[in-house]
Amino acid sequence: xxxxxxxxxxxxxxxxxxxxxxxxxxxxxxxxxxxxxxxxxxxxxxxxxxxxxxxxxxxxxxxxxxxxxxxxxxxxxxxxxxxxxxxxxxxxxxxxxxxxxxxxxxxxxxxxxxxxxxxxxxxxxxxxxxxxxxxxxxxxxxxxxxxxxxxxxxxxxxxxxxxxxxxxxxxxxxxxxxxxxxxxxxxxxxxxxxxxxxxxxxxxxxxxxxxxxxxxxxxxxxxxxxxxxxxxxxxxxxxxxxxxxxxxxxxxxxxxxxxxxxxxxxxxxxxxxxxxxxxxxxxxxxxxxxxxxxxxxxxxxxxxxxxxxxxxxxxxxxxxxxxxxxxxxxxxxxxxxxxxxxxxxxxxxxxxxxxxxxxxxxxxxxxxxx
Numbered sequence: 001x002x003x004x005x006x007x008x009x010x011x012x013x014x015x016x017x018x019x020x021x022x023x024x025x026x027x028x029x030x031x032x033x034x035x036x037x038x039x040x041x042x043x044x045x046x047x048x049x050x051x052x053x054x055x056x057x058x059x060x061x062x063x064x065x066x067x068x069x070x071x072x073x074x075x076x077x078x079x080x081x082x083x084x085x086x087x088x089x090x091x092x093x094x095x096x097x098x099x100x101x102x103x104x105x106x107x108x109x110x111x112x113x114x115x116x117x118x119x120x121x122x123x124x125x126x127x128x129x130x131x132x133x134x135x136x137x138x139x140x141x142x143x144x145x146x147x148x149x150x151x152x153x154x155x156x157x158x159x160x161x162x163x164x165x166x167x168x169x170x171x172x173x174x175x176x177x178x179x180x181x182x183x184x185x186x187x188x189x190x191x192x193x194x195x196x197x198x199x200x201x202x203x204x205x206x207x208x209x210x211x212x213x214x215x216x217x218x219x220x221x222x223x224x225x226x227x228x229x230x231x232x233x234x235x236x237x238x239x240x241x242x243x244x245x246x247x248x249x250x251x252x253x254x255x256x257x258x259x260x261x262x263x264x265x266x267x268x269x270x271x272x273x274x275x276x277x278x279x280x281x282x283x284x285x286x287x288x289x290x291x292x293x294x295x296x297x298x299x300x301x302x303x304x305x306x307x308x309x310x311x312x313x314x315x316x317x318x319x320x321x322x323x324x325x326x327x328x329x330x331x332x333x334x335x336x337x338x339x340x341x342x343x344x345x346x347x348x349x350x351x352x353x354x355x356x357x358x359x360x361x362x363x364x365x366x367x368x369x370x
Contacts, residue, residue, distance in 0.1 A: 012042040013078040018059065018071045021215065021223065023090030026050050026074045032091060040077040047079035048086050092215070092223035103216070106186045107144040107164050119153040141179075143167055145186060151175055157208060160216070163235065164188040174202040180209040181216050181228045184235030193240035202274075203239065205229065245270030251362035252347045253311055255279065261309040262350040263362075267299040269348055277350065282361040290360075292352040301349040309349055 025032050028048045040049040056070035076088055107129045116123040124134045129144035137156035143149055147165030157178040164185060169175050169192040182205070184190045193199030209227030216224040224230050231237045246269040253263040262279065271277065273294055281288035298305060 010043065014039070014042075015076050015078055017074050017076075017088055017090075019074070019090055020069055020071050020211075021225065022054050022056065022072045023074075023223075024093040025091040026052050026076075027087075027089045027091055028076070029085075029087050030089070039075060042077060042079070045077050045079070047077060047082050047084060049077045050088075051075045092217045103162060103183060103185070103218075107142050107162070109146055110144040111146050112148075114148070116147055116149045118149060118151045118155065123149070143188065145188070151177060157206075160214070163190055166191075168192065169199065169201075169203045171200050174204075176204045176206070178206040178208060180213050181207060181224075181226060182230070183216055183224075183228070184231045184237055185233040187234040189236045189238070190231075191236075191238040191240075194238065195240065198240045198242050200242075203241075243270075249348075251279075251360060254362045255356055255360040256310075257357060257359050258355050259310055260352045260355045261311075262352065263301075263306070263309070263311060264348045264350065265346075267346060267348055271297060271348070271350070273297060277352075279356070279360045282359060288358040290356055290358065292354055292356070294350055295353050296351040298349040301347065305349060309351075 027033065028050060033048075033050045033052075036049065036051045039051050052072070052074040054072050056072055059069050059071050074088065074090075076086060078086065110127060110129050112127075121134050124130050124132065126132060127144070129142050131139070131142065135141045135155060135158060138159050140159040141161045143161075143163045143165045145164045147167075149165060149167045150170055151167065152170040152173070152175075154174075154176040155178075159180050161179045161182045162185070163183070165188055167188070167190050169177075182190070192203045207227045207229060209225070211226065213226035215226050216228055216230065218224055218230070218232050224232075229237065246266065249269060250265045251262065252265040255262050262277065271294060273296065275294045276291055277294055278289060278291045301309075
């Protein structure tokens with residue numbers, strides 16, 4: 001921050017910065033400040049003196065999609081008789097570097113021979129680093145260096161998971177793994193499959209950290225937040241899912257709120273039943289993106305199938321958008337009375353597990369060249 005002009009000594013400004021994720025301290029010109037307990041005296045305090053309240057209060061000026069937020073506020077005094085530039089930077093933690101790593105020191109070496117399995121009580125028994133007992137709901141879990149651990153069951157929802165050993169997902173069953181945050185470090189690894197052999201089963205990772213959870217602070221400059229899958233300090237994450245012919249495509253027709261169907265441009269997408277599909281927002285509100293599970297997949301749907309799915313009466317719009325998305329598509333004439341005049345569509349019709357909440361608009365060509 002910088003005042004444009006030098007003012008007289010009796011002139012001053014308070015400049016505030018607000019933080020949704022509360023920093024532990026505030027640095028002015030790269031020097032950590034000892035925050036005052038009240039606003040600085042504008043006539044006697046030094047320019048750059050900071051008052052920082054870590055108590056979250058309601059932000060009365062900002063909301064998103066009707067949701068209000070609490071935040072914390074740093075107030076910096078800019079005194080009038082100086083034109084010194086002030087750089088304000090939030091710090092993830094206060095004090096020296098040794099106080100910055102909430103993950104603590106590396107777990108150390110804990111020799112265990114052979115392959116260990118998450119489901120086996122003996123895996124956890126007697127392990128100091130791992131807590132000595134099989135993890136229960138809400139537990140923070142440590143996987144120490146030298147462990148070769150296979151996750152062969154879906155654990156209960158966990159707290160923070162710290163991986164310093166080698167962790168893989170079972171290739172024999174589907175796994176759902178839920179944690180507030182997952183951090184892989186110190187040459188640890190979290191893998192499913194590899195670059196040449198994709199993982200044959202489904203692995204779902206769910207992160208549940210929220211604003212009331214402890215943040216994962218990596219260093220004085222790096223706060224990873226409370227809901228994160230992170231690889232730091234030599235850790236690696238390698239998740240290799242089954243190959244998919246098409247990763248994304250366009251809507252071939254507008255999907256309206258309340259509909260349980262999507263009409264997509266192109267065929268042979270390789271999207272299977274039980275897979276997930278995300279429809280991005282058609283507005284400036286990113287929260288209107290929606291994710292659904294696929295119930296049925298129909299390539300090249302007939303006019304009758306489209307009518308049954310609720311796309312009747314939109315023949316020209318569907319035809320034009322498909323023509324724009326798929327060069328060379330289409331034959332025959334198009335009537336405004338519906339889709340019945342089109343023999344077959346170069347498209348894919350999906351049935352979803354739940355209706356859509358918002359409208360999602362297709363790119364529709366109204367005239368040549370658009």
